[in-house]
Amino acid sequence: MKPGKLSESVLKRSIFKQLKYKRQEVIQSTGIGEDCALFSFGNELAALSTSSFTVFGEELLVPQIAAVMNNVAAAGGSPLALLVSAILPKEIEESEIKKLAAGVEGICSHMGIQAAGGDTRISPWVTRPQLTLTVLGKAVQERGISGEFRSGQDVVMTKALGLLGTALLARQKREILEKRLPSRLIDEAAGFASEVCVIPEAAIAMKSGVSGMHDVSRGGIFAALWELAEKAGVGLEIDMKRLLVRQETIEIGEVLGINPYELHGGGSLLAICDRGSDLVIQLEKENIPAVIIGRTTADKAKVLLNQEEKRYLDRPAGDYLEELLAEPIQCSDTLVK
Numbered sequence: 001m002k003p004g005k006l007s008e009s010v011l012k013r014s015i016f017k018q019l020k021y022k023r024q025e026v027i028q029s030t031g032i033g034e035d036c037a038l039f040s041f042g043n044e045l046a047a048l049s050t051s052s053f054t055v056f057g058e059e060l061l062v063p064q065i066a067a068v069m070n071n072v073a074a075a076g077g078s079p080l081a082l083l084v085s086a087i088l089p090k091e092i093e094e095s096e097i098k099k100l101a102a103g104v105e106g107i108c109s110h111m112g113i114q115a116a117g118g119d120t121r122i123s124p125w126v127t128r129p130q131l132t133l134t135v136l137g138k139a140v141q142e143r144g145i146s147g148e149f150r151s152g153q154d155v156v157m158t159k160a161l162g163l164l165g166t167a168l169l170a171r172q173k174r175e176i177l178e179k180r181l182p183s184r185l186i187d188e189a190a191g192f193a194s195e196v197c198v199i200p201e202a203a204i205a206m207k208s209g210v211s212g213m214h215d216v217s218r219g220g221i222f223a224a225l226w227e228l229a230e231k232a233g234v235g236l237e238i239d240m241k242r243l244l245v246r247q248e249t250i251e252i253g254e255v256l257g258i259n260p261y262e263l264h265g266g267g268s269l270l271a272i273c274d275r276g277s278d279l280v281i282q283l284e285k286e287n288i289p290a291v292i293i294g295r296t297t298a299d300k301a302k303v304l305l306n307q308e309e310k311r312y313l314d315r316p317a318g319d320y321l322e323e324l325l326a327e328p329i330q331c332s333d334t335l336v337k
Contacts, residue, residue: 008226008315028075031231036075038139045139047077055129061103063164063196067266068135069111070215073202074269077137082108084118085132092122092129100129111197149211149232151298154276157268158201158283158290160244161221162253164266167193169252180255189248196267201288208282210273216265223262223316226302228270235297236313240306242293244268272296 016031027045028038036049049071053064069079084104088097097120108115113135170177170189177186198215205213212232216224221243229236245260253260273279276292283290297303302313 036071036077036137038075038077045077047072047075047137047139048134049075049137050132050134052130052132055100055131061100062107063167063193063266064131065104065107065111065133065135066197067164067215067217068133069113069137070196070198070202070217070266070269072135072137073199074213074215075137075139076202076206076213077139079111079113079135079137079199081114081116081136083116083134083136085134086118086120087123087126087130088120089126089128090122090124147212149234149272149296151234151296153211153234153272153274153296154279154292155225155228155236155238155294155296156205156271156273156276156279156283156290157221157242157244157293158198158271158288159195159268160246160249160289161216161265161268162245162249162260162263163192163268164196164217165220165258165264166246166249166252166260167191167196168264169256169258170248173256177252177255181251185248185251189252192246192248192267198267198269200286201269201283201290204282204286204288205269205271205273205279208273208275208279210271210279213269213271216268216270218264219316220260220262220265221268222313224265224268224270226313226316228272229296229300229302232272232296233300234272235300235302236294237297237303237305238294238313240304242291244289244291244293 019029025039025041026037027040028036030037030049036047039046039048049068051064051068051071055061065082068082072079082104086100105115116136118134166189170186170192174186174190202213202215212228214224214228214231225236225238243261249260249263252258253263271279280290280292294305304311304313
């Protein structure tokens with residue numbers, strides 16, 4: 001199979017169909033468009049989200065941990081603790097393990113969550129550290145997320161698409177990018193990693209009252225829109241011209257031959273609500289860029305509008321970001337100054 005995230009069809013066919021046993025305490029499982037599980041313990045709700053990734057640089061721990069916290073926030077929870085399971089290459093030195101653990105602790109203390117342990121193993125089968133992050137959060141019964149969707153609701157997007165993916169590529173493919181792009185632009189793109197947390201906008205959306213939220217992550221804005229529509233059971237009509245995208249993302253995508261709309265979008269949040277303009281105003285008061293990008297429809301079609309052009313959103317393919325980071329990318333001669 002291709003590296004990265006499993007395709008939706010494989011997830012449904014080979015994983016979700018096998019999971020049949022249910023308990024009443026599990027009120028929401030993870031699935032397409034739902035990256036956080038919710039558990040009920042009397043008057044308390046616990047939120048749990050997990051994600052695995054390959055470590056390509058210590059500076060990338062911040063956006064990766066923030067991305068898992070985003071899943072909890074998008075489900076209406078407040079992140080409290082982090083568990084880390086690590087499979088490490090046999091060549092790793094103890095000093096590197098200590099540095100990695102200190103990095104995780106520094107990030108957790110800064111974000112106000114506790115690093116609550118995990119599991120660590122050495123394996124001869126891996127060449128880079130493989131981490132699985134699990135974030136535990138607390139949610140309230142009245143979450144401000146109604147879960148009631150219908151046609152004609154607004155779809156609101158925050159910040160910009162492809163933020164985390166752009167930051168990762170700017171940091172890991174800098175040598176290639178510098179053949180075509182100015183250092184200043186690459187530095188700006190690498191700095192997008194500081195913007196990947198969506199906890200503030202999720203909290204604002206909760207107070208405003210939303211039908212549902214979904215943080216953009218692997219597979220980019222296109223995958224997130226598909227997953228949100230699947231979760232809501234509605235169609236979408238999205239104006240491509242209104243999607244927020246930064247010039248750095250466009251230019252890096254052109255150099256590396258990457259579609260920005262399918263690039264990891266950690267840092268952006270999608271919300272479905274009745275009065276999108278009100279939510280946009282509340283977000284902008286907190287200096288969080290936001291815009292209404294479309295609306296829900298009754299026919300369940302996922303339509304992308306680009307002026308006079310109309311096309312339908314495709315089912316998301318597997319995520320390719322890790323493959324891009326691990327393998328060298330060759331620029332064509334026409335792209336090199």
